Amino acid sequence: AVATAPFxxxxxxxxxxxxxxxxxxxxxxxxxxxxSKVPTLRRLMARGLHAxxxxxxxxxxxxxxxxxxxxxxxxxxxxxxxxVLDPEGxxxxxxxxxxxxxxxxxxxxLLKARGLTTAGVFWPVSVGADxxxxxxxxxVTPHAKSLDLMRALSNPRSxxxxxxxxxxxxxxxxxxxxERTALTAWILKTYRPNLTLLHIFDTDTAEHTFxxxxxxxxxxxxxxxxxxxxxxxxIDAAGMTDRTDIVVVSDHGFLPSSRQVQVNAVFRRxxxxxxxxxxxxxxxxxxxxxxGGLGFVFLQRPDDEALRARVGTLLAGIAANPANGVAQLxxxxxxxxxxxxxxxxxxxxxxxxxxxxxxxxxxxxTGGSKGTHGYAPTHxxxxxxxxxxxxxxxxxxxxxxxxxxxxxxxxxxWFGLVLSPQADAPLAVSPRTQQQ
Numbered sequence: 001a002v003a004t005a006p007f008x009x010x011x012x013x014x015x016x017x018x019x020x021x022x023x024x025x026x027x028x029x030x031x032x033x034x035x036s037k038v039p040t041l042r043r044l045m046a047r048g049l050h051a052x053x054x055x056x057x058x059x060x061x062x063x064x065x066x067x068x069x070x071x072x073x074x075x076x077x078x079x080x081x082x083x084v085l086d087p088e089g090x091x092x093x094x095x096x097x098x099x100x101x102x103x104x105x106x107x108x109x110l111l112k113a114r115g116l117t118t119a120g121v122f123w124p125v126s127v128g129a130d131x132x133x134x135x136x137x138x139x140v141t142p143h144a145k146s147l148d149l150m151r152a153l154s155n156p157r158s159x160x161x162x163x164x165x166x167x168x169x170x171x172x173x174x175x176x177x178x179e180r181t182a183l184t185a186w187i188l189k190t191y192r193p194n195l196t197l198l199h200i201f202d203t204d205t206a207e208h209t210f211x212x213x214x215x216x217x218x219x220x221x222x223x224x225x226x227x228x229x230x231x232x233x234x235i236d237a238a239g240m241t242d243r244t245d246i247v248v249v250s251d252h253g254f255l256p257s258s259r260q261v262q263v264n265a266v267f268r269r270x271x272x273x274x275x276x277x278x279x280x281x282x283x284x285x286x287x288x289x290x291x292g293g294l295g296f297v298f299l300q301r302p303d304d305e306a307l308r309a310r311v312g313t314l315l316a317g318i319a320a321n322p323a324n325g326v327a328q329l330x331x332x333x334x335x336x337x338x339x340x341x342x343x344x345x346x347x348x349x350x351x352x353x354x355x356x357x358x359x360x361x362x363x364x365x366t367g368g369s370k371g372t373h374g375y376a377p378t379h380x381x382x383x384x385x386x387x388x389x390x391x392x393x394x395x396x397x398x399x400x401x402x403x404x405x406x407x408x409x410x411x412x413x414w415f416g417l418v419l420s421p422q423a424d425a426p427l428a429v430s431p432r433t434q435q436q
Contacts, residue, residue, distance in 0.1 A: 015392075016244040017411050018188070018196045018231060021068070021123075022224045023061060023204035024373065025250035025385045026212070027052045029221050031398075036218050038225040040232060041387060044246060048389030049429065051399035053407070055252050055377040055384050057340035057347075058291035062096045064251035064384070064404065065124040065199070070104040071408040071423025073339025078103035079125055080341035085298065087287040089280055095139050099129035105420040107408045108195055114417065116194040121184045123197040127153055133187045135159060135180075137199060147173040166190070177202045181227040185234040192240065194415075198231070200224050211370035212254035245390030245414060249407060252373040253382040255293060260357030260368040261324055263288035263295060263348060266314055268360045275360055286311045288348075290356035292374020293382075296335075296344035308345055315346055324364060325354030328376065338376065349376040394429050402427060 030041040030050065056067050056074055058081065066079040074080050079096045086094065099106075108118040108131050119133040120126050126136040134155040140146035150173075151160050163186050164170055171179060177200045184198045206220035228248060235244050264287065267273040272286040281287070285300045285307060297315065299307055312331070319326040330338070330347040340347065350356065355372045357365070375382050384404060392414040405424035412419040413426040 014192070014194060014243065015414065016192065016194055016196070016235075016240055017247060017390075017414065018235065018244060019068075019198070019247045019249065019411065020228055020231065021065060021197075021199045021249050021251060022221070022228075022385070023199065023201035023251055024207050024212075024254050025203060025221065025224070026253040026381070027383055027385050030385070030387065036221045036225075038221060040225045040229040041248065044228075044232075044248060044387050044389040047395065048387065048393040049396040049399055050388075051386045052401045053249070053384035053386050053404050054401055055382060055404050057335065057338040057376055058294050058296075058374045059252035059377050059379075059382045059384075060291050060374045061201075061204070061251050062124045066102055067404050068249060068251075068407045069107040069123075069197075070102065071107075071405050071412075071419045072104050073405060075336065075339045075342050076104055076422060080343070081289065081291055081296075083289070085289060085343070087281050087284050087289075087298070093139070096125050097127045097136070097138050099126050101125065104422065107412060107419060108197070110412060110417055110419060111195050111415065114415070116415070117191065118195045118197075119184070119187045119191065119193040120197040121180050121187070122199040122201070124199060126197075131155060131197075133159060133191055133193060135183065142174050144173045147171065163187075177224065177227055181230050185230055188231065188234050188240075189238050192238070195411075200227060207254045207371040208369040211256050214370075217371075242391060245388065245392050245411075247407070247411065248385070248387040250385040252384050253379075254371045254373050255352045255375065255379065255381050257293070257355040257368055257370065257372045258353055259325065259364055259366055260355050260359075261318075261326075261348075261350060261364050262357040262359040262362065263297070263315070263318065264358060264360045265363045266318065267311075270314060272311070273360065279360060281360075288356070288358070289344075290358045290374075292372045293355050293379075294347055294349045294375050295356035296341050297346040297348070298343065299345045302343075302345060312346065315348060318363070319348065325351045327351045327379075330376075338378075347376075352379075352381065396429050399427070399429070 029036050062082045063074040063079050066077050070077045118131045120131045121135050122137040203220040206217045210216040267286045273284040287298050289296045319329045328349045409419045409423045410426040
């Protein structure tokens with residue numbers, strides 16, 4: 001039977017969920033026998049279930065992570081991209097760092113309202129979030145002085161100092177995944193929150209820098225597996241195994257890339273966009289915002305049908321040339337069907353080997369990162385990851401492909417809660433506790 005109190009696990013006491021995101025992890029990392037040596041992921045798979053995950057538009061970090069904790073797509077939660085829309089560069093490259101921008105109920109907010117405790121270490125879009133033990137992800141400089149800003153943004157503000165005093169370890173800056181994992185393990189052991197969120201992302205850096213499936217990327221995933229083992233061992237040592245569910249996810253897959261397509265160069269040539277001598281946009285009627293493998297087109301006057309038609313014709317011309325690597329041109333209705341940024345009039349999605357660029361000099365140029373994401377979620381290579389294991393998870397094996405919007409609602413259901421009326425349905429698996 002379901003426990004009478006939603007935060008209790010049968011007769012064992014408070015339940016816990018540890019949600020670990022391994023940025024950029026394709027399902028092949030754990031579903032294929034090699035080349036990655038990931039014994040912890042494989043053990044968790046054997047204990048529970050695993051799946052491929054259909055992501056959101058675009059397949060980038062901040063919209064994806066927000067979808068996982070809200071159960072709704074970007075069109076509903078309002079985190080449309082990593083970067084805010086800022087054609088003229090007035091925000092100094094601001095990202096969607098702040099939790100107040102999320103326009104839908106969150107998993108951590110739901111639990112907090114029920115009197116449960118939460119923790120988050122470098123979880124995207126968490127600055128100012130109502131999380132009990134929080135070190136948010138924030139775009140700061142690599143200078144060591146930036147750690148002082150992180151101390152001020154953490155909750156409680158004494159969190160980093162307490163960790164350093166307790167462990168005798170001074171946190172460095174920048175921090176690595178191993179150091180972020182160590183902090184998370186200490187929070188788990190010290191405070192035993194009901195929900196813990198951790199973002200591991202050295203993997204994403206390796207795939208951007210060297211390309212997916214390269215030796216460097218494989219090594220990064222093996223290091224991520226070792227960090228996950230640290231958390232599993234911490235849970236075991238704390239005697240929490242029988243009431244802790246472990247969920248390992250990713251936000252997107254990856255594709256190799258060697259060329260970038262700069263749609264704003266066409267807009268500039270056609271007089272729809274102007275720049276200064278340094279290439280900074282000074283005026284625009286149409287603007288292309290890259291997201292990696294895709295980009296959204298915004299119109300200064302969205303209701304101007306003549307402008308929309310003119311821009312649509314230009315984009316169709318770009319898409320018609322195979323040398324430009326366009327996979328699909330989406331209009332507003334197509335963006336809406338995929339749950340993307342409905343402020344945009346169009347989106348251009350690219351094929352493997354191509355990525356969107358923000359420059360205005362030429363349409364196609366070589367360079368950019370050696371691997372990227374941000375494409376439409378319809379590309380098979382962009383499927384994300386899911387592994388679940390623990391007392392609420394049946395030993396169900398492979399589930400096939402599930403929706404990213406189902407992850408948060410499934411975790412909420414383990415606490416006997418519904419994330420929100422707008423959220424997707426939980427995964428259709430029966431908790432083991434209800435089978436016994």
